[in-house]
Amino acid sequence: MAPLSAQDLRSHIVSLFAQALAQVAPGYAGATLALERPKAAEHGDFACNLALQLARPLRRNPRELAQALVAALPASQAIERTEIAGAGFVNVFVTAAAKRAALTAVLELESGYGRIDYGKGARVQVEFVSANPTGPLHVGHGRGAAYGASLANVLDFAGYAVEREYYVNDAGRQMDILALSTWLRYLQAQGVAVPFPPNAYQGEYVREMAAGIAAAHGTRYLRSADALLAGVPSVEEDAEAHLDALIANAKDVLGEDYAYVHQHALTEQLGDCRNDLQEFGVHFEHWFSERSLYEAGQVARALDQLEQAGHLYEQDGARWFRSTAFGDEKDRVVQRENGQYTYFASDIAYHLNKFERGFARVIDVWGADHHGYVARVKGALQAMGLDAQRLTVALVQFAVLYRDGKKASMSTRSGEFVTLRQLRDEVGNDAARLFYVLRKSDQHLDFDLDLAKSQNNENPVYYIQYAHARICSVLEEWGGDVGDLETVALSALDSPAELALLRELMEFPQVIEDAAHELAPHALAFYLKQLAAAFHSYYNSVRFLVEESSQREARLALVLGVRHVLRNGLRLLGVSAPEKM
RNA sequence: CUGCCCGUAGCUCAACCGGAUAGAGCACCGGCCUUCUAAGCCGGGGGUUAUGGGUUCGAGUCCCGUCGGGCAGGCCA
Numbered sequence: 262m263a264p265l266s267a268q269d270l271r272s273h274i275v276s277l278f279a280q281a282l283a284q285v286a287p288g289y290a291g292a293t294l295a296l297e298r299p300k301a302a303e304h305g306d307f308a309c310n311l312a313l314q315l316a317r318p319l320r321r322n323p324r325e326l327a328q329a330l331v332a333a334l335p336a337s338q339a340i341e342r343t344e345i346a347g348a349g350f351v352n353v354f355v356t357a358a359a360k361r362a363a364l365t366a367v368l369e370l371e372s373g374y375g376r377i378d379y380g381k382g383a384r385v386q387v388e389f390v391s392a393n394p395t396g397p398l399h400v401g402h403g404r405g406a407a408y409g410a411s412l413a414n415v416l417d418f419a420g421y422a423v424e425r426e427y428y429v430n431d432a433g434r435q436m437d438i439l440a441l442s443t444w445l446r447y448l449q450a451q452g453v454a455v456p457f458p459p460n461a462y463q464g465e466y467v468r469e470m471a472a473g474i475a476a477a478h479g480t481r482y483l484r485s486a487d488a489l490l491a492g493v494p495s496v497e498e499d500a501e502a503h504l505d506a507l508i509a510n511a512k513d514v515l516g517e518d519y520a521y522v523h524q525h526a527l528t529e530q531l532g533d534c535r536n537d538l539q540e541f542g543v544h545f546e547h548w549f550s551e552r553s554l555y556e557a558g559q560v561a562r563a564l565d566q567l568e569q570a571g572h573l574y575e576q577d578g579a580r581w582f583r584s585t586a587f588g589d590e591k592d593r594v595v596q597r598e599n600g601q602y603t604y605f606a607s608d609i610a611y612h613l614n615k616f617e618r619g620f621a622r623v624i625d626v627w628g629a630d631h632h633g634y635v636a637r638v639k640g641a642l643q644a645m646g647l648d649a650q651r652l653t654v655a656l657v658q659f660a661v662l663y664r665d666g667k668k669a670s671m672s673t674r675s676g677e678f679v680t681l682r683q684l685r686d687e688v689g690n691d692a693a694r695l696f697y698v699l700r701k702s703d704q705h706l707d708f709d710l711d712l713a714k715s716q717n718n719e720n721p722v723y724y725i726q727y728a729h730a731r732i733c734s735v736l737e738e739w740g741g742d743v744g745d746l747e748t749v750a751l752s753a754l755d756s757p758a759e760l761a762l763l764r765e766l767m768e769f770p771q772v773i774e775d776a777a778h779e780l781a782p783h784a785l786a787f788y789l790k791q792l793a794a795a796f797h798s799y800y801n802s803v804r805f806l807v808e809e810s811s812q813r814e815a816r817l818a819l820v821l822g823v824r825h826v827l828r829n830g831l832r833l834l835g836v837s838a839p840e841k842m
Numbered sequence: 843c844u845g846c847c848c849g850u851a852g853c854u855c856a857a858c859c860g861g862a863u864a865g866a867g868c869a870c871c872g873g874c875c876u877u878c879u880a881a882g883c884c885g886g887g888g889g890u891u892a893u894g895g896g897u898u899c900g901a902g903u904c905c906c907g908u909c910g911g912g913c914a915g916g917c918c919a
Contacts, residue, residue, distance in 0.1 A: 295858090297858065297861080298858065299862080300857080300858095300862085300864090300865075301862080301863085304862070308861095308862085310861060310862095313861070313899080313900085316899070317898090317899080323899075346862070347861080347862040348861080348862075348899070348900070349899090350861080350862065352862095393919070430919075433918090433919065434918070434919075435918085435919060501918080577917080578917085579917050580917095581917095590844085590845065590915075591915085593917095594916090594917045595917095596917085597917040598917060599917080601917085603916095603917070603918085603919090604918075604919050605919095629846095629847075629912085629913065629914090630913055630914070631913095631914085631919095632845095632846060632847075632913070632914065633845085633846080633913085633914050633915065634914095635846090636846095656846095656847080658847085658848090658912085658913090659912085659913090699854095699855080700854090700855070701855085701856085703847070703848085704847095704848080704855080705847095705848080705911095705912070707854065707855095709854080712854090712868090715881095719867075719868060719881095720881080721867075723881050724867090724881075724882090726881085727879080727881050727882075728882090730879075730881090731878085731879060731882080734878070734879055735878045735879090736878095737878095738878050739878080771858085772858090775858055778858095778859090779858085779859085783855095783856090784856095784858085787855095787856065787866085790866080790867085791866085794866085794867095797882055797883065798882090798883065798884090800878085800879095800882075800883080801874085801880095801882065801883040801884080802883080802884095804877070804878065805878060806877095806878050841879090842879075842881065
């Protein structure tokens, strides 16, 4: 028979059932039928629960229905046998020849094996990280980065046209606080006696930026403390008002020079963030500036649109969006009493902009602490007459670091947080990338630093990579040209371990589809562990470099196929596949 | 107080949008290196899926209550 790839084999069997269904229950011919992967090998390679699902509407005994389906199932060379089990499952056992043919497809497709057309080229935007450029990325951002990057890779592999985007919050108050913080440190370094507010950015990196400015421009930004502190309420009175007054004075006192300090701080921090992510294997097609929304008048335009649709109103001097009309708990302010737009206002404009760019689907990756924002953003989209269903917000739970079995401290603002860079330096990029996506994203993550660093069998990173390195080692020992293995006879592959491994390889495209559908890269990570386990088991059960050539070549072809899949999967997760360990 | 998320082996976690006997790893116990990498493999014990009800052929999964944990509830971002 002609080699069917795993994906083709699956759809081949689906079509057989569709034909059987059309004969047994013509009225339900259009029903969507899905094949399950049975957990237990005794249940075959595929299972169909169609009979169970049709039992009720047809008012027929499910086992009887299963009998009828099996009887109506067209013959196929790919099917060894079928059996009816349990309440009415139809278990399908695929022939060894069909499984070997799937391996042939793996060897032909190589790095393309597993790439599917599930997304049908639809444009999808994945926006992630989007941390304020006000300081180094910390370990919480790291999880969003690893999740978002892996997810985007998986979606791309599943046939979507993916665009990765980082939303740069370069317009808000937080940036002003950073600029102020930097300037205050600069003044202090110049010997000016100014206080440093407790709610300003405390980190060492702020001092470094100040030193950089001094080194490049000397005393150009030196001003008197009196002018800066004029009319500023005390910290004890109102810490936030204190900060805001200092910012206002800084803008006054520095005049044109304020823009330089602001821009310098932004450029420095964004650059640092970019480097950090690049080293982490995370890249973006677009870095989208919040400020550009204001400069292009898009914030005002978005609010006009809401205004004209009658979804805004004035109260207490502020402008509100009636988000309660769309299921939110309370209405939200979009423009403050002082005329300033809120963060929410630019977020509305940003999402309008996203939708206007024509994405079939928009995925926002947010920290779980932002879950309260989902309703209002979706509400705003609806209010503007857009289909909020096209937006999916993937909430990523926090990651908590553990060292020596104890929580490692992670407080914000105080400057005492563990940065992503520190984490990467400590455990390495591979361990960080894999550990971050080893859990379902909506699940809290306990990140065990000691485990991530350990070089032993407890560490899943090494477990998977070791499988890859072992294969490379075997192929090198063999010394032949792996290209030749593509066409060798595979009929020697017939042991239970070999058929089990073939079955694992066949599952890969389906794993990609599931991971894409569920937005769940962890499914891929689990699969790779499982594939590595099947390989290690095989490795210990049989010798590859045997005298008999057909057996030797067939086995080498099989492990070469495993290597392709391990590489493809690890690549999507941003983890390296070393050839030697 | 209100809303959202979560609760699965001693520990860390899976379970294919309701399917078959709830699965892995670690830890614990016992085995396997003169042969392609022992960072590996093989075997063993371990569960009332927090708890009480409900829905149906069938529930860890859906609905309600209770207990326990996390996160939100600014004219902050």
